[in-house]
Amino acid sequence: MRLVLLGPPGSGKGTQAARLKVELGVPHISTGDMLRAAVKAGTPTGLKAKAVMDAGNLVSDDILLAMLEERLSQDDVRNGFILDGYPRNLAQADALDHLLAKIGQPLDAVVKLDVPNEVIIARCEIRFAAEHRKDDDPVVVRDRLKVYAEQTAPVADFFARRGKLQEVDGVGELDDVTARVKQVLKQESAAANG
Ligand code: AMP
Secondary structure (H helix, E strand, C coil), X not given: CEEEEECCCCCCHHHHHHHHHHHHCCCEEEHHHHHHHHHHHCXXXXXXXXXXXXXXXXXXXXXXXXXXXXXXXXXXXCCCEEEECCCCCHHHHHHHHHHHHHCCCCCCEEEXXXXXXXHHHHHHHHHXXXXXXXXXXXXXXXXXXXXXXXXXXXXXHHHHHCCCXXXXXXXXXXXXXXXXXXXXXXXXXXXXXX
């Protein structure tokens, strides 16, 4: 299963991906986690990305594509992957399309978690208190939601136009949201198998 999880920051993509990877037996690829690891390790990519991330902006497409290309060349993605945090703008959606065509691994599904902004703001406040991620600061969260609306929301339309987008209500108990996503994936693979 090759799946992209879409949704605004704080919509639960990471949490749901961590659960789904066990069920689907495929790795969870989070570009945010990869960048945070690079920042922590002090790599050249991490040094370039840190200030951009702290401000809630998008790291450059070139850096992301190189990172993703390298990750998707690893052995453990042979049976698929759950991509969380990429693509985040139309240029990245296009780049992903080309990359997956090149390696002969087209997407099976794109699932968007729908969560209203006021729920997101409340969730990020809780995560900020627990994890102290600078980009969960309430002021930065508002900027990230703006970046999402302007740059990432069109990515959902990009997949919708190809008939690939499934939307799931991301509000409620974690188990309920996971069950909704699994239901959508089941329908998707039933449709694909005719
Ligand atoms: P996330 O954990 O997915 O919310 O990502 C945290 C931060 O990492 C984002 O606010 C961006 O600064 C950066 N980031 C993650 N994925 C991408 C991406 N696909 N393109 C650009 N920046 C990204």
